[in-house]
Amino acid sequence: MVDTVKEHGAAVSITGLTKNYGDLRAVDAIDVLIAPGEVVALLGPNGAGKSTTVDMILGLAEPDAGQVLVFGNTPREAVAEGAIGAMLQNGTLLDDATVEETVAMIASLHREPMPVAEAMRRAGVQELANRRCTKLSGGQRQRVRFAVALVANPDLLVLDEPTAAMDVGTRREFWASMREFTDQGRTVLFATHYLDEAEEFADRVILMRAGKIVADGSVASVREMASGRTIAAVLPDVPVELLECMPGVAAAERRADRIQLTCKDSDAALRALLHYPDVRDIEVSAAGLEEAFLALTAQENAR
Numbered sequence: 001m002v003d004t005v006k007e008h009g010a011a012v013s014i015t016g017l018t019k020n021y022g023d024l025r026a027v028d029a030i031d032v033l034i035a036p037g038e039v040v041a042l043l044g045p046n047g048a049g050k051s052t053t054v055d056m057i058l059g060l061a062e063p064d065a066g067q068v069l070v071f072g073n074t075p076r077e078a079v080a081e082g083a084i085g086a087m088l089q090n091g092t093l094l095d096d097a098t099v100e101e102t103v104a105m106i107a108s109l110h111r112e113p114m115p116v117a118e119a120m121r122r123a124g125v126q127e128l129a130n131r132r133c134t135k136l137s138g139g140q141r142q143r144v145r146f147a148v149a150l151v152a153n154p155d156l157l158v159l160d161e162p163t164a165a166m167d168v169g170t171r172r173e174f175w176a177s178m179r180e181f182t183d184q185g186r187t188v189l190f191a192t193h194y195l196d197e198a199e200e201f202a203d204r205v206i207l208m209r210a211g212k213i214v215a216d217g218s219v220a221s222v223r224e225m226a227s228g229r230t231i232a233a234v235l236p237d238v239p240v241e242l243l244e245c246m247p248g249v250a251a252a253e254r255r256a257d258r259i260q261l262t263c264k265d266s267d268a269a270l271r272a273l274l275h276y277p278d279v280r281d282i283e284v285s286a287a288g289l290e291e292a293f294l295a296l297t298a299q300e301n302a303r
């Protein structure tokens, strides 16, 4: 297996990766192959297993089963070689150091770092160079974490919800400097809750739910899969639980006699619905992408 991966030169190769926390299976036997130069969004609701997956790619958590290889090496080897740069949700900064000292300190740990001034420029923290890390806002801290990730000059950048604390303007600048990075053919994997960020920035989207991958493909193909339709109709007396079990239905709601079905396959749902002789006033409409994404990821997520 290791030789095959080395031969094919995958940036990240994940096979049967599993992680349990007590009785909870946080990541459930996932397989992912990421080619060099791909920009991949790991998308999913809270608790889907994104951070746990990211931690295992970085060697910060040990899998219970399966393995991760980064450029054919174990995560620890890849980190030691400076092949991976990471930006984590709660990565700590050295409180007593200034921003410049922090970035310089990380640079000194790497064999071929990016010049400190360049990493700070790309991350947009030049004006904060002499500021102590304790005096930074949440969004500024995120940008410093980005400079720290960049200065390693890595081939793979792994980012866990990088824009969570950023306002709209900072977010835009952040993605612009990321583009500068990926234009050089580097590989990026980022976890996010934001569908629009994934759509705008990633070549490929991996959608996780309850530890499993529920969709993996180009942004367009996942959009197609997620953009289901909604069926509304008048149908008295049939319990919601029964409607939810119909073919093609992701979720069902009832208000008095009116029902609304969020569909994965509206043709199949419609055919099933027509078996009820009392059904009338049927309307089929395209669901918004956001709404459909929620329908795709909502099930099994109550844990």
Ligand SMILES: Nc1ncnc2c1ncn2[C@@H]1O[C@H](COP(=O)(O)OP(=O)(O)OP(=O)(O)O)[C@@H](O)[C@H]1O
Residues within 6 Å of the ligand: 021, 024, 026, 044, 045, 046, 047, 048, 049, 050, 051, 052, 053, 193, 303
């Ligand atoms: N250290 C831990 N101990 C116990 N359970 C954990 C631990 N870390 C994560 N979990 C659980 O594992 C599951 C997956 O969590 P994870 O943080 O990987 O999800 P996520 O997709 O990154 O969510 P979020 O978007 O909220 O960051 C969750 O149910 C979470 O509560």
